[in-house]
Amino acid sequence: MAGVDLRHVLLDLLPSSDMTERCRELRIHHHLEKIIPDLWAINAVIRDATIRAGTQPDVEMWMADAGAAIADVQNLLDRILEWPGRAAAPSNPLSRSFLGIRVAFRLSILRELKEMGLRLTELVRRGSALDLRKEAMDAMDPCDEEYSHVLGEEVVGRDKDRDNIIEILQQKQSSSNGEPFVIVIRHRWSWMGKTTVARMIYHHPWVRQHFHHRIWVDVSMDLDSDPVSIGREFARCITGESCDHLRSHQAMWLLVNERLGQRRYLLILNDVYYSDWGMKDKWDQLVHNLLRVGGMGSTVIITTKRASRFRRSLDIHGCRDYLLAGLSEDAWIELFMREALIGSAQDNTCSINFLLQFAEQQYETLESSPLVAKTLGSAFRNTEVRRWQQVADALSSYSAVTGHPHFELMSLQILPTKPARLQLYRSLCGFGRFDDFTEDYMHMMIAEDLMPQQSFDAEKMYRLVPQLELEFETLGSDYYLTTRMGQDSIRIPEQCCHLCLLVEDASIFPTALSSVGGIKRLRTLILQADEELFEGGKKCQIREIPAAMFRNLVHLRILYLSHCRIQQLPHTIGKLVCLRYLNLSYTEIQALPKHLSHLQNLKILKLAHCEEFRKLPESIHKLKKLLILKLAYCQKLQMLPESITALTNLQELDVEGCQWFVKLPEGLCNMKKLTILNVDKCVSLTRLPHGIGQLTNLQKLSVHVTADNLASVILELQSLANLKKLYPKKLDELPSGMLEP
Incomplete structure (x- = not known):
């Protein structure tokens, strides 16, 4: 079941404001809530099922069925999100056609929710019959207030870290200025408990009483390269509404400041991966905005593997580093033994001594990771006592752990x-x-x-x-x-x-x-x-x-x-809604079928290096959700249809190397969300369209120019405040100093 998006469903899709809005409009929120307990029940046993699947065919079958069910749940939720809602309603709210479509869609969703509920309930029953072990920390939303009891019962060896960070917070709050500040919890390895410690802080009684708002954002590997998105998520949590409609980030932060007033907030940015490649300015701006809103004592806590680099690169006054150590030997062995000793072996003194000796040996060679302790313990729990020596020999070093059967699946499953x-x-x-x-x-x-x-x-x-x-x-x-x-x-x-x-x-x-x-x-x-x-x-x-x-x-x-070597797509492509x-890159395709316009959810279309491809269909404008269109090195492509300018959500257009490409559509200025435009090596393209200076979101522009027309190009682009990268070619003839700032 590795790679199943169950946590994405539970923690991202279901709680989203868009999902809440759509469910209210369709009046299905109560029906949707009925399947959530079963989803958490399945999530609670995934880890044990993943470990046992390799040796137990019935568990592997359960995992396959559960994976397919969760995939169908996500498909269903995506359909709900893709329902256009009130935005697509006609001006006359009594329009029979619209109401008929809405009623039919709602009935279809309700029927599927009922069927899905029965299917998930059966999976929970089967999991119970297989005696799959429940992980209490995976059985409920970690932001629920009751989760604090789970932390108290399940977490081993992190109380001191929790108390140390709480003390830092209390000392800072009692200081004379009480200014907002940042704490960075770091360790150079993953799986060392940074997130768990942050959860303990989030649910601490003093934190609950002291902060008016507690906000948790899982950053992972995408939002760290777009801190602006973190700002939007913070604003959404504070205001309770999407801020995408605001024209500027300044307006967004003004609204946040107005709603927050003097109330204190705690923001936890979990799992930030930070690099030095062009990120400093964005992070500086985000932190600057965060630290100037809210009441005195507002705090940002960041968990990361790269805190030292992160801390050095940011200009944050009063930022505190907290280096998280590995578990102590006693705590690591306790966690290992807890995982291993489930079953009849608990009363066998010889077995207990064998496990203790093995755990003591392994602690010396491992990074004292709590996840590794649980993984090693699980390997014994699911093996007959008479075969423990074989397991111990196979898992005698960390390198052997990573090669252990199904360790990859366990690792993949616990990743965000x-x-x-x-x-x-x-x-x-x-x-x-x-x-x-x-x-x-x-x-x-x-x-x-x-x-x-x-x-x-x-x-x-x-x-x-x-x-x-x-x-x-x-x-x-x-x-x-x-x-x-x-x-x-x-x-x-x-x-x-x-x-x-x-x-x-x-x-x-x-x-x-x-x-x-x-x-x-x-x-x-x-x-x-x-x-x-x-x-x-x-x-x-x-x-x-x-x-x-x-x-x-x-x-x-x-x-x-x-x-x-396909040359055409069948008309049934329109069935892939x-x-x-x-x-379709590097194929021999010559044209796209008209039925392609039925793909209303298509976001990425790639036709790069299709040397026989000649033109896009006029109906291309119907792909309203298209974000990226790659046409690089389509040698026979000469121009784009004017209808393409109706793709108002398009963010990247790439026609690099289309040597016979002669013209961009004049209405390109309508594509306000365009951030990347690549027309480099289009040697037949003599000019950029008028109004390109109106593409206010354009960040990267690669263009083939000469010394004769470079000045006019730069003049046209002066209004592009967000333009970060300009790649003009053939600059060898430019007068010296022409490109100096």
């Missing part, structure tokens, strides 16, 4: 949703070649709303992912599968949600993808060139996609067909 999904995509099709697929992985994340587009930086992400310190081989779960194509007898489990097909010399898709009653839960389909083909720069020989395949894969969200990411 965003890096877990990134690792899932890497495991499906990366095979260690991360540098070759960085952009593809990131675009998949953007399409799935797990990363904001404006935060994407390929160079930064290339450096970030190895820091996750997890290297996965091909994963063998029914929920996700990487398998070689080449014979029609390929088996694809019905529960499979994410599939990568490795192509050798096959020329047709397996019939399992298009057969009636076949694979209907598939959300990701990646056609990956075999390593030998990839390194040789060759394309796979698949030239045609069966029309029946798209009729069957109606829940598909990610479709990667790069480096195929859930599709968010479509990659």
Whole structure:
């Protein structure tokens, strides 16, 4: 069940303001609330199920069924969020057509919620029958007030850290000025308990009484590169409403200051990954805004692996570092023994002594991580006592732990949703070649709303992912599968949600993808060139996609067909109404079918290096949610349809290297959200369209210019206050000093 977005569902989707608004409009919030307890009950047993699945087929079956169910839950929630709501209502509220559609949609959702409730209840019952162990810390929302009791009963060896930080807070509050300040909790490794300590602070009785607002934001690897998004989330929590409608960040912070008044807040930014690459100004501005709103004594707590670099780079007066140590030996062994001694072995003195001796040996060689203690203990708990010596030999060092069967799955499962999904995509099709697929992985994340587009930086992400310190081989779960194509007898489990097909010399898709009653839960389909083909720069020989395949894969969200020899898409592409990411790069496709306009949820469309591609369809404007359009090196592309200017949500347009490209549409100024425009190496493009200076959100512009027209280009771009990177080419003829600030 690794990689399932259950925590994303529970902690991100369900509590979101958009979800609350849609549920109120559709009057389904009470019905939705009925399935939440079962979702938490399933979440509570995932870790134990993950550990046991490798040796217990019935548990593995439960995991596969649970993974498919959670994928269907997320699909259902996405449909609710995608309902246009009142914004799409006609001016006449009595319009029969609109009301009819709304009623039909509501009835459909209610029917699915009822069916989903029965399905989840059955999964909980089966999990109980399998005696899956519940993790109390995974059984409820960690921001609920009752969670403090769970922390008190479950956490080992962190009381001193909690008390030390509370003392720092109290001392700061009692100082003469009581100014807002920042505490950074750090440790150089993941899984050392930084988040747990932060939870203990969040729920401490003194903190509850002292702060008027307590706000928790899981930053992970995306928002850290976009601190503006953190500011928006903070503002949403304070005001209780989305602040996206405000025209400027200044207006947003004025509203926050007005709503907060002199009330104190505690903001916890959990799991910040910080790098020096162009982030200092953004973080300085965020911290400056945070520390000038709210009452005296307001506090920001940050947990991170990189606090020393983070602290040095920010100009924060009075910032305090708190270096979190590993668990003490006694606490680590206690946690290990607690996990291991569940079952009949508890009364066996010899067994207890054996475990104690093993734990003492391991503590000397490990990083005293609480997660490693629990993982090692679990390995014994699920093994017969007579085989404990074999387990001890296999887990005699940290390097052996990472190679232990299913340790990868455990690691993937305990990761936050965003890096877990990134690792899932890497495991499906990366095979260690991360540098070759960085952009593809990131675009998949953007399409799935797990990363904001404006935060994407390929160079930064290339450096970030190895820091996750997890290297996965091909994963063998029914929920996700990487398998070689080449014979029609390929088996694809019905529960499979994410599939990568490795192509050798096959020329047709397996019939399992298009057969009636076949694979209907598939959300990701990646056609990956075999390593030998990839390194040789060759394309796979698949030239045609069966029309029946798209009729069957109606829940598909990610479709990667790069480096195929397909020349056209079947008209059934319009059936993929859930599709968010479509990659046709390096194919022989010549045109897109008109039915592509049915893909109302498409966010990423990639046609780079399609040398036979000639033009976009006039109906391209119907893809209202499109964020990124990649057309680089489409050699026969000459212009874009004027209708493209209706894509008001488009944030990136790339036509680099289209040597016969002669004209950008004049209405480009209507695309107000455009942040990246790449027209570099378009040697036939003689001028930029009038009004490009109105693209106020434009941050990066790559353009082919000469010394003759550079001055006019710079004059046109003077009004672009957000422009951070300008890449003009052929500057060798420029007069000296022309580009000086």
